[in-house]
């Protein structure tokens with residue numbers, strides 16, 4: 001087996017909102033080939049943590065490293081260009097564009113000439129090829145010409161992953177990709193995440209515990225912004241503090 005490849009590291013990052021500490025000195029490693037799940041009750045700070053890693057918001061303290069480089073002061077677009085991809089808790093697709101066009105827009109955002117908006121988009125062959133590959137990888141080939149607004153909820157979440165892939169990331173930060181999905185859609189998404197696992201470092205925020213324990217290699221449990229346990233699924237499942245604080249046992 002090859003040595004683990006550390007792609008993203010959070011070093012004691014915190015974020016305050018006024019008097020509230022939403023994320024409290026969280027440290028976390030993401031390695032290629034692994035899914036690292038972050039779980040916790042509503043308001044535990046999971047989405048805030050993703051926003052801190054992606055660069056959407058700045059930490060009050062602490063450091064974020066991408067491929068060994070300190071990126072704490074980098075903007076979200078700069079981090080995205082360096083290989084950090086993310087999906088959101090709520091859909092962020094363009095409903096009046098087709099599935100394919102949504103992916104091509106995402107692909108263009110990664111390209112250096114994204115500002116050259118007057119060029120005919122279809123001439124941008126690299127973006128077109130990337131978009132096509134991501135549509136296929138996400139299992140949306142048959143739907144590529146459909147307006148994104150007409151997709152089912154599960155298909156929209158698949159499209160979000162495809163759009164994330166179109167930015168050619170090494171790291172995937174996924175905020176509740178299974179939320180609101182039926183059983184079949186959940187299975188489809190889990191298959192996709194399993195396929196993406198080998199080539200990416202994935203951070204998965206998710207409330208579906210069956211899914212988390214199936215797919216995660218490492219699980220971090222947050223309560224009130226802080227990590228109360230982090231380790232293998234077995235370690236977390238058997239951790240007394242986790243069982244009381246999160247899994248509801250007394």
Ligand SMILES: Nc1ncnc2c1ncn2[C@@H]1O[C@H](COP(=O)(O)OP(=O)(O)OP(=O)(O)O)[C@@H](O)[C@H]1O
Nearest residue numbers: 017020022040041042043044045046047048049089
């Ligand atoms: N922009 C903001 N301004 C002020 N407080 C915020 C802001 N964003 C989040 N918070 C607060 O920070 C805390 C953590 O919120 P966050 O959205 O990170 O939780 P979460 O773990 O993602 O919850 P959920 O499971 O419901 O998505 C909450 O108390 C929330 O109200």
Ligand SMILES: [Mg+2]
Nearest residue numbers: 046047048089
């Ligand atoms: Mg959230």
